[in-house]
Amino acid sequence: MKKHSVSPLLALLFAFVFITPVLASATTAAVPADIAQKLLIEGNQRFVTDKYTMPQIGQERRSKLTEVQHPFAVIVSCSDSRVPPEIIFNQGLGDLFVVRVAGNVLDSLELGSVEYAVEHLGTKLIVVLGHEKCGAVKATVDGGDIPPNIAAIAAKIQPAVDTARAANSSNIYEASADANISNMVAHLHADPLLAHIDGVIIVGAKYHLESGQVELIK
Numbered sequence: 001m002k003k004h005s006v007s008p009l010l011a012l013l014f015a016f017v018f019i020t021p022v023l024a025s026a027t028t029a030a031v032p033a034d035i036a037q038k039l040l041i042e043g044n045q046r047f048v049t050d051k052y053t054m055p056q057i058g059q060e061r062r063s064k065l066t067e068v069q070h071p072f073a074v075i076v077s078c079s080d081s082r083v084p085p086e087i088i089f090n091q092g093l094g095d096l097f098v099v100r101v102a103g104n105v106l107d108s109l110e111l112g113s114v115e116y117a118v119e120h121l122g123t124k125l126i127v128v129l130g131h132e133k134c135g136a137v138k139a140t141v142d143g144g145d146i147p148p149n150i151a152a153i154a155a156k157i158q159p160a161v162d163t164a165r166a167a168n169s170s171n172i173y174e175a176s177a178d179a180n181i182s183n184m185v186a187h188l189h190a191d192p193l194l195a196h197i198d199g200v201i202i203v204g205a206k207y208h209l210e211s212g213q214v215e216l217i218k
């Protein structure tokens with residue numbers, strides 16, 4: 001009988017040593033959107049306060065990622081050199097699935113990229129990240145003679161400029177950037193594929209150039 005009383009303890013120990021890591025990695029495979037958002041906010045806070053920690057980019061991390069990736073957030077951001085998502089959120093390899101295009105706009109190609117991350121990689125949080133003093137937004141507001149490919153981007157931003165103008169915004173550039181973020185969030189909400197996947201959260205955010213702060217837009 002004594003022998004049997006030891007077995008459950010051993011089983012418990014086994015569970016802690018061998019099963020807990022498996023559960024942990026399963027959690028990593030589909031990080032809930034609210035936890036993903038917390039990870040981004042904490043990472044940005046480290047960046048803002050100059051308490052930047054070395055992200056996981058070493059050999060061990062690279063080896064772990066050769067066969068699989070489970071990025072915990074999709075970031076749709078502007079291509080602007082001052083707004084690199086991995087840096088401003090203090091994240092490493094395999095953490096973020098980043099779709100970058102001037103003006104953080106969404107067309108079929110960008111939407112397809114977002115859908116891929118959500119459907120195939122299990123990512124639950126999507127962030128549309130705009131920023132202050134966006135050149136693509138400024139070009140759209142200023143108008144004039146824009147080359148065709150840049151005009152394609154401007155055409156996507158134009159509805160936001162129209163919204164900002166209709167509201168008589170005092171700062172037409174920033175109001176347009178804000179409206180553009182909201183429009184792209186709405187665009188993602190209207191995506192039928194994303195709408196059918198449980199637990200997906202889509203948020204807008206704006207990066208402030210000087211402070212480094214990412215402000216979530218409600």
Ligand SMILES: [Zn+2]
Pocket residue numbers: 078079080102103104131133134135136137
């Ligand atoms: Zn920009």
